[in-house]
Amino acid sequence: MENFQKELMGARTIAIAGHVRPDGDCIGSSTALYQYLNRNKKRFGIESVDLYLEPFGNEFSMLGAIDEIKHTCDGDQDYDLFISLDCASLDRLGDAVKYFDTAKKTLNIDHHISNTGFAQVNHVVADASSTSEVIFTLLEEEEITKDIASSLYVGIIHDTGVFKHSNTTQKTMNIVGKLINKGIDFSKLIDESFYSKTYMQNQILGRCLMESILVLGGKVIVSAIRQSILNFYQARSTDLEGIVDQLRVTKGVEVAIFIYETNPNEFKVSMRSNGKVNVSKIAIYFGGGGHVMAAGCTMYGVLNDVINNLTPHIEAQLKEFEEPEGAYRFD
Numbered sequence: 001m002e003n004f005q006k007e008l009m010g011a012r013t014i015a016i017a018g019h020v021r022p023d024g025d026c027i028g029s030s031t032a033l034y035q036y037l038n039r040n041k042k043r044f045g046i047e048s049v050d051l052y053l054e055p056f057g058n059e060f061s062m063l064g065a066i067d068e069i070k071h072t073c074d075g076d077q078d079y080d081l082f083i084s085l086d087c088a089s090l091d092r093l094g095d096a097v098k099y100f101d102t103a104k105k106t107l108n109i110d111h112h113i114s115n116t117g118f119a120q121v122n123h124v125v126a127d128a129s130s131t132s133e134v135i136f137t138l139l140e141e142e143e144i145t146k147d148i149a150s151s152l153y154v155g156i157i158h159d160t161g162v163f164k165h166s167n168t169t170q171k172t173m174n175i176v177g178k179l180i181n182k183g184i185d186f187s188k189l190i191d192e193s194f195y196s197k198t199y200m201q202n203q204i205l206g207r208c209l210m211e212s213i214l215v216l217g218g219k220v221i222v223s224a225i226r227q228s229i230l231n232f233y234q235a236r237s238t239d240l241e242g243i244v245d246q247l248r249v250t251k252g253v254e255v256a257i258f259i260y261e262t263n264p265n266e267f268k269v270s271m272r273s274n275g276k277v278n279v280s281k282i283a284i285y286f287g288g289g290g291h292v293m294a295a296g297c298t299m300y301g302v303l304n305d306v307i308n309n310l311t312p313h314i315e316a317q318l319k320e321f322e323e324p325e326g327a328y329r330f331d
């Protein structure tokens with residue numbers, strides 16, 4: 001915390017940005033930090049703070065400062081300090097990278113195991129559930145308002161799948177307890193930002209489940225959706241949130257793969273593991289990244305090739321769990 005505050009000193013203009021196609025943790029951690037800095041402007045000698053995030057869905061509209069977010073990077077400001085949140089590598093910053101490039105000082109706060117340490121100052125806590133959890137540890141508890149707590153809570157529930165993923169620790173739950181003590185409406189935050197779906201989102205989810213296929217003897221489930229179908233539903237990538245998680249809970253499955261077409265012959269791949277397979281390793285191999293149990297990448301070519309290029313990596317990792325050939329068995 002003291003080191004973080006030292007980094008803030010002398011920065012009159014600050015830009016905060018998160019990764020492309022922002023998720024709950026990205027939105028939660030960045031709106032929390034944005035509100036904290038705005039509250040403490042005088043103390044740190046800050047003149048202005050700008051938050052840049054690509055457009056996202058209405059499910060986050062209950063969060064504080066949501067209307068103040070800049071969704072395009074039109075201006076040409078040179079910031080004193082650029083803070084990157086929840087971003088594993090520079091390419092994940094999208095258009096906001098231009099502010100990173102021209103900033104006097106750059107700071108990278110994240111929790112991805114694959115983080116490349118791309119900034120001047122890097123604070124990467126790989127065993128933290130979320131960037132929101134990392135942000136909590138950087139703020140004084142008494143400065144965390146109900147709105148800041150709501151943002152951090154939403155960030156944590158999204159990256160932990162409402163406390164069910166293996167990244168949830170005692171520390172996570174202790175922090176969550178403190179956030180609840182701030183009087184946040186946690187039931188509403190969970191329902192509105194996580195579980196509630198529009199009719200269109202549910203239709204796409206249903207379609208993706210119906211069209212999913214099992215491969216590698218039922219160990220892997222794959223579902224893909226074309227751009228033409230997404231256009232028909234007028235769906236954005238944020239409308240596809242949660243589909244891969246529903247695929248993952250299919251009985252017998254070790255890895256779930258959800259693929260959507262972003263451009264002709266360009267596919268965004270989301271992978272989830274149930275424990276045996278390190279999907280981050282596979283995502284990194286194809287130029288992406290993420291966590292051991294949840295990772296993603298962009299792949300090019302025809303859809304069948306994309307799937308056929310992924311499955312051997314899963315097969316190879318699953319083989320490590322099989323009994324070695326000729327092993328002695330006591331029957």
Ligand code: 5GP
Nearest residue numbers: 088270271288289290291294295296297298
């Ligand atoms: P999702 O599948 O929900 O898009 O992402 C799962 C995790 O993998 C997230 O932590 C996300 O940041 C990371 N991830 C997804 N796609 C990419 C990618 O193309 N590059 C990198 N570096 N990380 C990704």
Ligand code: MN
Nearest residue numbers: 025086131159
């Ligand atoms: Mn995150």
